[in-house]
Every structure is written in C-alpha cells, then in structure tokens.
Amino acid sequence: MDGILIIDKPRGFTSHDVVDFIRKKFQIRKVGHAGTLDPQATGVLVVLIGAFTKKSTRFSSHDKEYEACLRLGVATDTQDGQGRILKREKVSRLNLEQVEQVFGQFLGKIEQIPPMFSALKIGGHKLYNLARKGIMLERLPRQVYIYKIKVTQFALPHVYFTVKCSKGTYIRTLCVDLAKRLGFVGHMSQLRRISSGHFGIAQALSWDKLTGFSPGQLCEILLTK
Numbered sequence: 001m002d003g004i005l006i007i008d009k010p011r012g013f014t015s016h017d018v019v020d021f022i023r024k025k026f027q028i029r030k031v032g033h034a035g036t037l038d039p040q041a042t043g044v045l046v047v048l049i050g051a052f053t054k055k056s057t058r059f060s061s062h063d064k065e066y067e068a069c070l071r072l073g074v075a076t077d078t079q080d081g082q083g084r085i086l087k088r089e090k091v092s093r094l095n096l097e098q099v100e101q102v103f104g105q106f107l108g109k110i111e112q113i114p115p116m117f118s119a120l121k122i123g124g125h126k127l128y129n130l131a132r133k134g135i136m137l138e139r140l141p142r143q144v145y146i147y148k149i150k151v152t153q154f155a156l157p158h159v160y161f162t163v164k165c166s167k168g169t170y171i172r173t174l175c176v177d178l179a180k181r182l183g184f185v186g187h188m189s190q191l192r193r194i195s196s197g198h199f200g201i202a203q204a205l206s207w208d209k210l211t212g213f214s215p216g217q218l219c220e221i222l223l224t225k
C-alpha cells in the first residue's frame with residue numbers, strides 16, 4: 001500500500017500517535033508524516049505510506065497556512081496554553097488599527113528563535129526533552145518567511161488571525177513576538193493548520209472516519225501525487 005493520506009488531526013494527539021495508529025490498525029510497516037503538529041493543534045497532517053515515506057523531505061518543505069489565536073496578557077514557558085504561567089498583565093489601550101499595523105510589520109522575511117519546547121534537535125537531543133529537565137540552551141535565530149497574515153477577529157485579550165508561512169515557522173513564537181511588538185506578553189492559545197502545500201483541510205479525513213475504515217477503504221482514498 002503506497003500513497004498520501006490527509007488527516008484532520010484531532011486535539012490531544014501527537015503526530016506520532018496518528019502515524020502509530022495507522023501503522024497498527026492497517027498493519028502497514030512504513031508510515032510517516034510530513035510536518036509535525038503540536039498535540040493541542042488540529043488540522044492538516046500529511047501522512048505518507050509505503051514508498052511515499054521516502055519523499056518526506058519534499059512534502060515537509062511545503063508552505064503552510066494556519067488559523068491561530070494570540071492571547072495577550074499571559075506569558076507561558078511553552079509559548080502556548082499548555083505551559084506554566086510566567087506572567088500576567090492587564091491588556092488595554094489597543095485598537096484594531098494598531099493591531100493590524102503591527103501584524104503587517106511581520107510580512108516577508110523575519111527571524112525567529114526556536115522555542116525550547118520544540119522537537120528541534122541540538123547535539124542529538126530534542127529541545128523539549130531538555131526543557132522538561134530545566135535545561136535551557138542557546139538557540140540561534142532562523143529566517144522564515146510570512147507570505148500573508150490577516151487579523152480575522154479582534155476581541156481583547158484575544159486576536160484571531162490567519163497566516164501563510166514557510167516551512168519551519170513556529171506560530172507559537174510568532175504569537176510571542178507579535179505580543180511583544182504590541183507592548184505586552186502573550187502566547188498562542190489555539191492553532192489549526194488549514195493547508196500544507198496544495199493539500200487543504202477540505203480533503204482531510206476526520207479521525208472518526210479513519211478509525212472506522214477497513215484496509216480496503218483506506219487504499220481507495222490514498223492520493224498518489
């Protein structure tokens with residue numbers, strides 16, 4: 001069985017959980033994915049099956065598009081809503097025009113410092129494993145590209161937005177940097193990937209449907225390009 005499966009990953013599952021489930025349920029030896037989604041994130045997960053696992057670099061390099069929410073006034077150690085709260089502050093004096101102006105400043109090439117709570121490896125160690133032990137390492141800034149970013153709802157202390165970005169962009173870090181430019185602390189409270197390359201959420205298989213599929217049904221819906 002060879003092909004590409006687009007899954008709408010549910011909240012609470014790691015990308016590896018999805019891969020492991022497919023491998024065991026459908027008894028497929030080679031299963032991988034192209035682009036990790038955090039456990040609390042939902043949306044498009046590109047799953048590669050059989051011979052397509054050899055093309056993971058190609059598919060993971062695709063641009064991504066997300067729906068996200070920036071929660072102003074609360075900083076966490078993980079840069080998302082799952083971490084330990086480091087600081088709280090009152091959010092005021094902001095209007096939509098100010099927020100849109102700041103968001104526009106992030107268009108194009110920007111630099112990010114990867115978060116410690118990430119799957120990035122330094123010296124053979126995943127950063128989140130070190131962070132959980134209280135070990136903090138210096139991380140060099142990396143260049144990423146923001147193709148478009150748009151505020152979709154403004155309801156302080158929350159700012160909802162969509163963003164299309166290059167491979168390797170951390171939306172959690174983007175939220176923290178946006179909040180800082182606005183003059184506050186903040187974190188990412190919601191994240192949903194709506195596209196990866198030309199694969200979109202409309203073609204993604206829900207988790208409920210996947211769990212009810214037989215191997216024959218799965219084979220019928222696999223994409224081959």
